[in-house]
Amino acid sequence: MRLLDKVCIITGAGSGIGQSAAVRFGAEQAIVVVADIDREKGEETAQAIASAGGRAVFVHADVTNPESAKAMVDETIRLYGRIDVLFNNAGISGVGMLHEIEPDAWDRVMNVNIRGVYLPSKYAIPPMMERRSGSIINMSSCIAEIGLARRASYAATKGAVLSLTKSMQVDYAPYGIRVNALLPGTIMTPFVENYLKTSYDDPAAAIESLKKRQLSGELGRPDDVANAAVFLASDESKFMMGSPLYIDGGVVFG
Ligand code: NAD
Known part of the structure; x- marks a missing residue:
């Protein structure tokens, strides 16, 4: 019960890593606010937590929209009176070399992956x-931290999130708020499956080549990241401030 009674908002909790984290948080006795733009998937996650005996509520949220992000926070405060943890997880992929990326596609990935961290944080x-x-x-x-082919817009957003984390930590440390970042390697989720299917003629060969980049020789599972999120949400990580936490099978060093 590492998160007993902690009120935790997880954005993008309808799928992949967010869903896995929501289920793990629920099992650790957190009160989980499952936030997602996808109503059906978000409700499924909240149901799964409740079926396992945990506490969860689904709140529909678009993290790129100020009214929606504020409403997510307001609803959490109305229901539970506080927010102990905000996990800014929602994100989308961006594929292509820089010159191939259309301005709309560039803006979309910036919006979800950076504005989608800024807005929920602003209100929480x-x-x-x-x-x-x-x-x-x-x-x-x-x-x-590493170069990967055809991921320019996505890489730019994730570098920005890491910088933002450090600035946020400096600003909010005096208020007792910790801000840390997760840096996963390749984790098999719908996000990655879709990326592999749309970007490679032979997705199975692409998976093998990705595995070779890892010291572990294997790709990650959503639970691998969810476990790290439990740690950062819990008081066990109270001395971690502004830290990048790698869950990457050693790809950064591979
Ligand atoms: P996923 O596609 O399985 O899940 C993402 C979730 O975010 C979905 O449920 C989707 O509906 C939700 N979402 C998208 N736009 C939203 C919006 N505007 N408002 C609210 N919710 C929205 O993806 P995943 O692989 O679980 O990725 C989760 C996070 O982890 C992302 O930020 C991603 O960039 C990051 N990440 C993933 C990997 C990986 O290999 N899977 C590696 C490093 C980082």
């Missing part, structure tokens, strides 16, 4: 400041 931080307590977990990626 004031109630955390008032209580002088909180843990914010921002989803970056190992791509913030």
Whole structure:
């Protein structure tokens, strides 16, 4: 019960890593606010937590929209009176060499992956400041630190999230708020499956080549990242501030 009674908002909790984290948080006795733009998938996650005996509520949210992000925070405060943890997980992929990326596609990935960290944080931080307590977990990626082919726009967003994490930590440390970043390697989720299918003629060969880049020789599972998120959400990580936490099978060093 590492998150007993902690009120935790997880964005993008309808799928992949966010879904896995929501289920793990629920199992650790958190009160989980499952936030997602996809109503059906978000409701499924909340149901799965409740079926396992946990506490969860689904809140529809588009993290790129100020009214929606504020409503997500307001609803959490209305229901539970506080926010202990904000996990800014929602994200989308961006594929292509820079000259191939259309301006709309560039803006879309910037909007979800950067504005989608800024807006929920903007509204969740004031109630955390008032209580002088909180843990914010921002989803970056190992791509913030290594070059990968045809991922320019996506890499730019994840580098930005890492920088933002450090600035946020400096600003909010005096208010008892910790802000850390997760840097996963390749984790098999719908996001990656879709990327492989649309970007490679032979997705199976692409998986083998990705595995070779890892010291572990294997790709990650959503649970691998969810476990790290539990740690950053819990008081066990109370001395971690502004840290990049790698969950990448050693790809950064491979
Ligand atoms: P996923 O596609 O399985 O899940 C993403 C979720 O975010 C979906 O449920 C989707 O509906 C939701 N979402 C998208 N736009 C939204 C919006 N505007 N508002 C609210 N919710 C929205 O992806 P995943 O692989 O679980 O990725 C989760 C996060 O982890 C992303 O930020 C991604 O960049 C990051 N990440 C993933 C990997 C990986 O290999 N899978 C590696 C590093 C970082």
